[in-house]
Amino acid sequence: MNLEAVKNISMQAYLQSIGFEPKNQSGNRLFYHSPFRPAETTPSFAVRPKQNDFIDFATGKGGDIIKFVERYHNVDFKEAVQLLQSFDGMVKPESFSFVCHQETKQPFQLKKVKALDNRALLEYLTERKVNLSIAKIYLKEAYYNTKEFALAFENDLGGFELRNKIRKFGTSPKTITSIKGKSKVAVLVFEGFMDFLSYLTIKNIETPEFDTIVLNSTKNLHLANDLLSNYAKIFCVLDTDKTGKKAFLEIFGNCQKSKVIDCSVRYARFGDLNEWLMKNN
Structure with missing residues (x-):
């Protein structure tokens, strides 16, 4: 297309x-x-x-x-x-008349969250070149509204970041996800869970080398500032677009500059780490 x-x-x-x-x-x-x-x-x-x-x-x-x-x-x-x-366009606009139109659409409702085993979601992760055995440690599958489903990544307050082939969204409450690593000497910072899983896939490890913070959105960066100040090194594995660069500069400005490392230089020609993984599998 x-x-x-x-x-x-x-x-x-x-x-x-x-x-x-x-x-x-x-x-x-x-x-x-x-x-x-x-x-x-x-x-x-x-x-x-x-x-x-x-x-x-x-x-x-x-x-x-x-x-x-x-x-x-x-x-x-x-x-x-x-x-x-990737949008197949199969959903078509219905004829629209407010004379006889009745409100039937249900508001968003999370129906069920379970262990990841949905074939379509696993195929989506395979397309993104993410190791499935690693993904199943950190992801679940969520069902919402009637028959819709998505990958579910839990945050520190029990909310979920939801993602499928068409849509990226989430439930409340919204916040960061913090994950314990093998070492507390440094911290890894990712924008989203797909890049975090890409890092684990590239390293072929189930537990990150260092403590990890997944922002789930750069809008949540302010929630991580106090945590970041506790580490000797901060490895920023952020997107290469304006939003990612702005987040890096904010971290760089808030913390001791010598301990903030921009890892995006390793995949600078790509949008993010997952895109690098997909193109360089």
Whole structure:
């Protein structure tokens, strides 16, 4: 699927595939509860189906479907395109009439979390070149809403980071995940669990060499600052995009500079460690 075809993927269909239905209509716009604010009660996110674009009135930000995926999944342009290329488009927008429309969509609900054994999820991890026996130590499979499922990575407060081939999201409460390593001399810092599992796969180890912090989002970095100050060395295995570089600079500025090491120089031509693993298996 080329870039033009990706841009033409229906915003309405994609939103429906990740669990969002329009709540009302005004002129040529369909209004949704914002995907960026799960607790929202008044729809503030609008889509123009004909133009295939969106605007988030709460922030004034908008754009095409690629911009939406970048922001919703917290990824860069390249990974957003890759996510959209994997969208099969089988979910189609339903005809929309507010005269007889009844609210039937259930809010997000985590149904079940169990040991990882789902064939589709294991195949997804195989595509990402992650060692399955290692993945099963740290990941579970979660079922939500009706029949949807995702990989589940637990954080320190019992919430889960959820990810499948189409979607990256999570449950509350949101925070970092800290993992004990073989040594407390240093700490490894990752943005997400896929890079953490890629590191273990590359090293072919089940336990990290050093204590590890998975941020689960760079927005959680402030929650890790006090922990990071306790280590003699901080190995930052972050993404190479603007968000990753900004997080590194924040760590570099908050801690003694001589002990902060940027490991992304080893995979600088790639978006993150998992992309390096996939291309250099």
